[in-house]
């Protein structure tokens with residue numbers, strides 16, 4: 149089975165994020181970048197499919213030169229090939245999806261794996277867009293996957309439960325935490341990955357359909373109100389009233 153895994157470079161989830169001077173991007177200064185955590189589940193599942201049924205796993209990313217690092221991570225985890233579409237300008241999600249679709253179509257894969265979302269811009273868009281652009285089904289937030297021949301059985305997480313979804317190959321699967329336990333690359337595999345080739349494809353982005361006009365951090369100013377309770381018989385009543393009328397939490 150031939151799988152393509154779309155992987156994205158994202159800031160470390162523990163990184164302190166600041167907005168860049170232009171007010172529309174994340175400032176990369178001093179930020180450690182990692183393989184998007186949801187893409188680890190996607191990659192692990194593709195490797196397990198190959199281990200079960202044979203075939204190959206191709207990791208692909210859209211990004212600048214620094215994104216090659218995550219392709220090396222993918223190779224060290226077990227991807228057979230790595231491809232970068234060299235687009236150093238962050239376009240919109242459609243631009244990323246269209247370029248991925250253009251590169252993936254001639255590969256003719258059985259399955260395209262994505263993470264459910266990138267943890268930087270939280271778009272949740274690329275997987276379903278790829279399905280649409282390639283004219284194949286897409287199943288999102290998958291926590292269990294069983295492929296027998298061309299029959300695909302998924303369990304997908306929904307609010308408070310799960311649903312079973314069936315489809316057929318070829319298809320797009322977006323991975324949710326819990327789909328598997330991603331493996332840690334061994335030291336020899338990390339060393340071997342350093343010298344493996346990475347195929348480069350020139351960027352060919354379509355016109356953007358959306359534009360980020362402002363990005364801001366949440367207002368961290370804490371509003372609080374203190375009032376003395378000593379001996380006040382109405383203290384609890386006042387607190388309940390405040391919670392109801394001002395905080396509107398009860």
Ligand SMILES: Cc1cc2nc3c(=O)[nH]c(=O)nc-3n(C[C@H](O)[C@H](O)[C@H](O)COP(=O)(O)OP(=O)(O)OC[C@H]3O[C@@H](n4cnc5c(N)ncnc54)[C@H](O)[C@@H]3O)c2cc1C
Pocket residue numbers: 154155156157158159174175176184186187190208209210211212235236237238239240241244248261262263264265266267268269270271272273274275
């Ligand atoms: C500092 C910084 C620098 C960046 N530099 C670039 C850049 O040079 N060029 C660029 O195009 N983008 C760049 N990005 C954006 C980033 O690579 C993704 O394109 C972006 O995270 C997509 O966000 P989304 O919310 O639309 O994805 P979602 O729709 O939430 O992503 C869902 C899934 O789609 C796949 N996916 C998402 N993005 C990509 C991608 N770029 N390549 C392959 N698969 C992907 C992954 O499987 C992901 O789990 C940069 C982001 C940051 C924070």
